[in-house]
Amino acid sequence: MAQKRKGKKFLFIFVLVFVVLLGYFLSSLSIFEKNKPEIFVNDVIYSNLKDPISVRVKDNESGLKSIKITLKKDSNDSGIVLIDQKIDQKNDITLEFNLPKLAYKEKIKSYIMEIEAYDASFWNFFTGNYIQKSVFIDIDDINPEVKVLSNSYQIEQGGVASVVFKAEDKNLDQVYIQTDKGKIFKAIPYIKEGYYASLIAWNAKDDYFRAYIIATDKAGNSTKERIRYYFVNRKYRVSNINLSDKFLDTKINFLASANMSKDDASKLSRTQKFKFVNETLRFANENLIYKITSEVPEESVKDFNLNLFLPLRNAMKVADFADHRSYFYNGEFISSGYHMGLDLASTAFAPIISSNPGKVVFAEDNGIYGLNIIIYHGFGVYSLYGHCSSKNVDVNENVKKQDVIAKTGTSGLALGDHLHFEVLVQGVQTRPEQWQDKIWLKNNIYKVLEDGKKIILSEK
Structure with a gap:
């Protein structure tokens, strides 16, 4: 009798071990994998009832077997089935569908969308792994x-x-x-x-x-x-400029050699070097400026006020804003470009003044601009100073009104000592003369902001 019990016990242990090993073996097979499919969709969807809704379902192991999507008015509603689709073991599928149009006078403001998916695994007694997700749909068909x-x-x-x-x-x-x-x-x-x-x-x-x-x-x-x-x-100025050998052999040759390899520079002719400086290098320099000055860091604004931008005392204008220049060598057209700043000159190495407080966002060499300083003054407004010979400020430094930030010079694409000055609004170069006109500032900026402020404060 004792031996019989011992035999049954041994048989039970053997069967148990066999079942465990069999389960382990089967679970190691991909067809018996235990991982649920994944549903990729936001927890809340805003729908205008025009654009389709997109639902992505993924299962990288056994593949998908079926997907069902039901739309309910609330948790008590049995809902309507939008999709009930058998999937031929695809690993990744994206379904796009439209919500039903609202009936006349029907005032449904939201739905609950239930997404159900099975994979093709033999787990759970061959039914596969199951996942369900509920999504809240906010119906909004009104324009801002x-x-x-x-x-x-x-x-x-x-x-x-x-x-x-x-x-x-x-x-x-x-x-x-x-x-x-x-x-x-x-x-x-x-x-x-x-x-x-x-x-x-x-x-x-x-x-x-x-x-x-x-x-x-x-x-x-x-x-x-x-x-x-x-x-x-x-009507902005149009200029025709004849290039001299001296200019090409000194300033242009220096800028080309400094901004490309010596081997590449040696292969270019005088005029090819000029085209590189005036087109390729200029584009790179201006693109950097655009990137820097397009940033608007403020999250909000309540007040905005600027002093007139007068960066150089007793200065004389020596070149215009938006001057469209065409360049010729020995009577042959070579290249063209726009001069998007105001050139001002006084004495050599004259002090450059920041007319307004701000933060320095750039202060280094920038190709044709030479030693180049850019200051942010708020509300998307930047001031730029080019061809400097030296600087008194560095990046991230705050400057005050009337601070001397640099001295004029001939760095970059400048022959005589002068300041290249720009005012930019969110990356766009603008007429500096407007920012030197008190009446223009008052009528075009300050009055508009103040009038808007009064209306805002009067509204409840």
């Missing part, structure tokens, strides 16, 4: 509301204008200003939530200009509101 509160009366080619506006939507996502050329200006929150202000610049190289406020919500609804400006085209 945009209202211009105040704006400049006019904008000049190469100049600046301002705008204050309101943008409202329960699911507001993005608010910005875009020109007809695709340039985007950041709209900065102003005074109170839901209100914005911005400076907008018209690139002097463009003959035509329009600007629009764009507001989008999380459901994909969008509003595009044109800012009504009176447009003033300007």
Whole structure:
């Protein structure tokens, strides 16, 4: 009897070990894998009932077997089945579908979407691994509301204008200003939530200009509101310049050799070196400036005020803003470009003054600009100083009004000692003369901001 019990016990242990080993063996096979599929979709979806909803389901091991998507009005609703699809063991699938249109006068503001998926594993008694996810869908088919509160009366080619506006939507996502050329200006929150202000610049190289406020919500609804400006085209100077051998052999040869390998420079002719400096190097230098000055770090703005930009005492203008220059050598056209700053000269190594407080964001050599300093003054406004011979400031240093930041010189693409001066708005070079005009600043910026502020504060 005892021996019989011992035999049964041995048999039980053997069967148990066999089952455990069999389970371990089967679980090691991919067809018996135990990992659930993955569902990639946000926990909350905002829908305008026009754009399709996208759901991605993935299973890299045994592959997918089936996906079911049910739409419910609430947790008590049995719902309607949007998708009930058998999958032929695909590892990754993305389903796109539209929600049913609301019936006339039906006021459904939200849905619950349930996503269920099985993989093709033999786990769970051959039923496969199962995953379920519930997603809240917010129905929003209303466009954001945009209202211009105040704006400049006019904008000049190469100049600046301002705008204050309101943008409202329960699911507001993005608010910005875009020109007809695709340039985007950041709209900065102003005074109170839901209100914005911005400076907008018209690139002097463009003959035509329009600007629009764009507001989008999380459901994909969008509003595009044109800012009504009176447009003033300007005739900028056109210059024909003959290149001398001395200029090509000294300044141009130096800049080309300093910004490419000696072997490459030795293979180029005089005029090829000039094309490299005036086109390739200039493009790289201006692109760096654009990248730096396009940043607008403020999260909001309440006040903005600037002193006139007068960087050089007793200075004389020696070159114009937006001068379109064509270069010739021995009567043959070589290259062209725009001079997008104001050149000022007084005495050699004259002190350069920061007319406004700000933060230094760049202070180093920049190709044709030579020793180049850029200062940020807030509200998207930057001032730039080129061809300096020495500097008194470094990056991240804060400067005060009337600080001497550098001295004039001949660094970069400069023959005589002078200052190349620019004022940029969110990466766009603008007419420096506007920033040296007290009446222009008052009418085009300060009054617009103040008028907008009064309206904002009067609204509840």
